[in-house]
Amino acid sequence: MEISLLRSTTQLLVPSFSKPNRRFHAYKPLKLRCSVAGGPTVGSSKIEGGGTTVTADCVIVGGGISGLCIAQALVTKHPDAAPNLIVTEAKDRVGGNIITREENGFLWEEGPNSFQPSDPMLTMVVDSGLKDDLVLGDPNAPRFVLWNGKLRPVPSKLTDLPFFDLMSIGGKIRAGFGALGIRPSPPGREESVEEFVRRNLGDEVFERLIEPFCSGVYAGDPSKLSMKAAFGKVWKLEQNGGSIIGGTFKAIQERKKAPKAERDPRLPKPKGQTVGSFRKGLRMLPEAISARLGSKVKLSWKLSGITKLDSGGYNLTYETPDGVVSVQSKSVVMTVPSHVASSLLRPLSESAANALSKLYYPPVAAVSVSYPKESIRTECLIDGELKGFGQLHPRTQGVETLGTIYSSSLFPNRAPPGRVLLLNYIGGATNTGILSKSEGELVEAVDRDLRKMLIKPNSTDPLKLGVRVWPQAIPQFLVGHFDLLDTAKSSLTSSGYEGLFLGGNYVAGVALGRCVEGAYETSTEVNNFMSKYAYK
Structure with missing residues (x-):
């Protein structure tokens, strides 16, 4: 499922929605058994x-x-x-988990919501003839994590950590010392994400940043996810440099020494850490x-x-x-x-x-709803608008929803004037009970959670655009x-x-x-x- 909120390197992969006002049913997992294509040279x-x-x-x-x-x-x-x-x-269609729907002025995703515009990705875009249809999000769009009833902005990089209120001073100091290598040694076996992060960066980084990130990217349980397999780039930093900071410096030095490959001149040049989609969605x-x-x-x-x-x-x-x-x-x-x-x-x-x-593939539901702009809490507005990529919710914060994408803020022409479009994910490895919930119950759960931090409690009911349940959503x-x-x-x-x-x-x-x-x-x-x- 991938709600990439803490970093712009992942996207959400979830299943497909039922049409509005239809009875809920759990969709069977996609079984892409195949299709054959033959060009003129295929005998x-x-x-x-x-x-x-x-x-x-x-x-x-x-x-x-x-x-x-x-x-x-x-x-x-x-x-x-x-x-x-x-x-x-x-x-009878291509695209697998990529499902884009358009209806009544709304355009929303029911699988992946965006992608990181890396050079390989941009090469695929250009080779597919979609360069002019590419849309990129604001690289300065903030991401938020719910903590103690408040949506708090997330630092975009480790060096920004001291300036954000998501963590205590003690938690920041612990993370800094750990990143420098002043922390317990590796155990000599494959570590879970939780074990690795608590050992290297401390409890607060895990509980307030990494745990919700794991929920957003994998809909997973960080006590079971492998650090090496799920977040291999960070795992390699400690392996190669003795610490996260040491590995970072070593990687920078190696990049400087390596011959610089010439970049394909056809590729666009994204600014900053951003995410991409297309004019008419990922489809x-x-x-x-x-x-x-x-x-x-x-x-x-x-x-x-x-x-x-x-x-x-x-x-x-x-x-x-x-x-x-x-x-x-x-x-x-x-x-x-x-x-x-x-x-x-x-x-x-x-x-x-x-x-x-x-x-293992846990179940995830994607719930797309819309509210009038005036339903957004005043304290959540920036210059009078809902701005940002979205928000993640740690499991300890008393909400069921894993996270929310601000779809109409992220890319243009996703909702009619005066409306906000929110894509919400619920379920995952720690909440498989969603399979027993009706469509109405899932929408109610999302709406109930949003009214605790983003939507005004007395706001009108949301407009339900779609609910899609993926019984087997994301490989763990x-x-x-x-x-x-x-x-x-x-x-x-x-x-x-x-x-x-x-x-x-x-x-x-x-x-x-x-x-x-x-x-x-x-x-x-x-x-x-x-x-x-x-x-x-």
Whole structure:
């Protein structure tokens, strides 16, 4: 789910909403069983029983953002690796968890809400023809954390910490000494996020910053999330430099010594720490990529089985609107959720399937509501307006909602004049009971929480735009996550399934930007494999 409030490096990935005024029901998890696309060079022929066989260089299973971006990366960065490329999607649309809705002057997201405009992400944007549709948030937009009944601004970087009232003087001193390395030594085992942060930066940093951040990014339990897997960049600072500050200085020195790569002149130059979207919402990205891939993308193709061919490569059997289709491919990339991949891969490798089946996805609900502008508490206004990215709520503060995105403040043309649009997330690993709540109960819970800190208590009822419940929302990078991934990958390789790759957010990371960065990494793996294949 990713509510990126403390830093602009993550986005919220949650499921899809029901239409307004419809009875609530829990949506089944997305099962991207696949879709095949064939360009003019993809061969096909009839087989006995009325089916069709198709040949390809690479089949990408799943038409969500990871699968589409892997295909785009192969086409743009490695055009000779897999010219006969196929993307398969079980649903009748592309985009996976990216769902943008527009109605009555409102435009809102029901999955990821934004992305960090890193260079890989911007490259994908430009290559998709969306440079002119890119919209960036205000880099100075404040983020807030609820503490003791008040929304308090969050420092955008560690050096700003002394100037904010979110923490006590003692807590700030403890964090400073810890960051310098005056703290207990690492325990010599994989630490949870809670263990790492309490040891390095103290209790206040954990309780008032990191715990709500974990709720916002992963909808997770920081006592179980792995620091190494979930926040690897910070974990590496201590590993490389002996402390967080030491690692930061070392990383700066290494960057100065490294040869500076020339930046693609086509890319926009974002100012400061900001987040991005598109003029008509995030859906523009998967739709643009799919349009460019054209006939390489097939919708409503459901993968029923995968086998290894004696001659090398793989045979994938699909149920399609036109009947059964068998695809014979030199390589396969599985970008479906881990629990779906587990079922599909079990006939090939029991150990790989078992490892993937252990990954956990908690439920999350995304609740979009609107209030009149005059409903916002006066003390929450800046220059008479609701400004900022949004707010996070620590579990200790007596509210159920994980956090709130100020959608109409973040990007233009998200709500009609005189209205504010708020995207709220509720549920997660520490509140799985949302699955038993009705749509009305979820809206009431959000409204009740907002009236405690943001909305005037006597305000009119909110306008409900949508409620979407994702029973399996976000993969949890728990302690041992990398071990499970390594087990799955090594089991496939040792069983002779080379050219079968795992991708998606449980591999690359839950942020939309990380899915895109992971797509480029996976495309390189496929290119390397296909290069070897060409010489066999």
